[in-house]
Amino acid sequence: MNNRQLFLQHLAQTTDFPLMIEVEKAEGIYLFGPKGEKYIDLISGIGVSNVGHRHPKVLEAIQTQLDKYMHLMVYGEYVQSPQTELAKAICNTLPSTLDNVYLVNSGSEAVEGALKLAKRHTGKRNLISCVNAYHGSSHGALSVGGNEIFKRAYRPLLPGVSNIRYGVLEDLALIDNETAAVIMETIQGEAGIRVATKDYFKALREKCDETGTLLILDEIQCGFGRTGKFWAFEHFEIVPDMIVCAKGMGGGMPIGAFIANKEVMGAFKNNPLLGHITTFGGHPVSAAASIATIEILQKESLIDQVESKANLIKSLLVHPKIKGIRNKGLMMAVEFGSFDELKPIIDRAIELGVITDWFLFCDDSMRIAPPLTITEDEIRESCSIILQAIKEVSGDLK
Structure with a gap:
């Protein structure tokens, strides 16, 4: 055949x-x-x-890493320079309050980790996402998706998930003291490129602060330079509590991440320990490709x-x-x-x-x-x- x-x-x-x-x-x-x-x-x-297909600097970084080592151990145990250098490079693009990176394999896995972390850190169980949102196809990511056509065949999904309309100020009233997190695409992608106003994002940030709710911005599609800034949230003069990213960050290699501050991320270390586990997350070859991607975006303007x-x-x-x-x-x-x-x-x-x-x-x-x-x-x-x-x-x- x-x-x-x-x-x-x-x-x-x-x-x-x-x-x-x-x-x-x-x-x-x-x-x-x-x-x-x-x-x-x-x-x-x-x-x-x-950065295009097979960018020479990405290929060079991959080959250099292949000559050293590939997978060694499940994520988070060994000190591996591609992981540590990538985490530093990512943090250098972000405000100081976002200083801790958990490397995973994909956007869906980044969303799964961020939702778990929000629940673990806040002790709350309710989540809010947007109508016509897309955050991935795994069970938790699908649960916070915003289109019933894709969800109905897989119910029951995660309980406690509500949807608000992206960019609609009055819907922010649904965020309350029982909300662990709001997860939102900074720019709605699969809804057809919808962009909320700066005033909307500032009101969203204020509402999350008032209610002790973590704001998770999904930059899986819009991050890594796609919108004209490294991160799309930079257009709106706010800082989220967490970011999830993937897609454009690997130069064509599979990789993703969720990012928070060190205190919030520390919730995964105890009760239970190993609160989130990934075997291939931050694979050294993918991490090397991601470092090269960041350098290309910055040095080639x-x-x-x-x-x-x-x-x-x-x-x-x-x-x-x-x-x-x-x-x-x-x-x-x-x-x-x-x-x-x-x-x-x-x-x-x-x-x-x-x-x-x-x-x-x-x-x-x-x-x-x-x-x-x-x-x-x-x-x-x-x-x-x-x-x-x-x-x-x-x-x-x-």
Whole structure:
């Protein structure tokens, strides 16, 4: 059997209609197929490849670490320099109140750890998340998700979870003295790139302080430079009690983290000890790749270029079929009239060599989240192809 047949026969499927793009190699913003196909990855593997595919400095860091050691021991027992150096590098990007990093394997695991920590530290059991939030697919992460379509088949989930509307000030009244934590995407991703106001976040911070509630900001998609600042919460002049991150932090390697202050994180050490355990969390090869990713973002000034690149995309993607573009930096949603209108455009763009997508909870909008390394010429090429797809699908070939 060929690879496509093996994929369908032996790999567990998540839908009846996978994209079935076969990839032989990736480099920069491009994916290459076995028959010479070439695609621009305009979604970065869903927000992962912030520094592009196979960045030379990431590959060098991986190879250097491979020559030393790989997995040695479950997380938290041995002193391993990739872990300690990464934790320091992350903390150097953050306010001093966020000084303790727990390294895990993925965004979902980071969310699981953060929810456990909030309950353990506060002694409370209730959690609040947002309507149309997405925090992952594991049991606890799904529990604080905000869309019933994805949850109903797996109930009962965690008890004590309530939803508020993202960005709606009056809903903050639901946060009370029995709330252990509010978990919220700083920028809502799967809802179609929704951005709350600075005043909203300040009111949220005040309400959490009043009620002794921990504020957990989910920066799994929006962190590591995606919005034009290293962390998206920097746009809103507040500091959370915890951050969860993953995706763009590993340069293409699997890694995640939840971050708090040392006192809060200390709740995992006693009653019971080993309050959170991960075998492969902070894998030294992934940690080395993450250190390199941070250095690339900072030394190549990629974050400083985000806003101008986003503005270029917005200036180029102009067509009557496009109803508007929502964005925070290079986290973008291009709105069309409906999913039925959008889906053929996405399909045709892929055929023409540009990979885009839609959003789980916003299927009338096209996801654009390119590697931050994308050049202006590559942006122009990508947008030209998208416009060509729109014209072909709509029958407007002028």
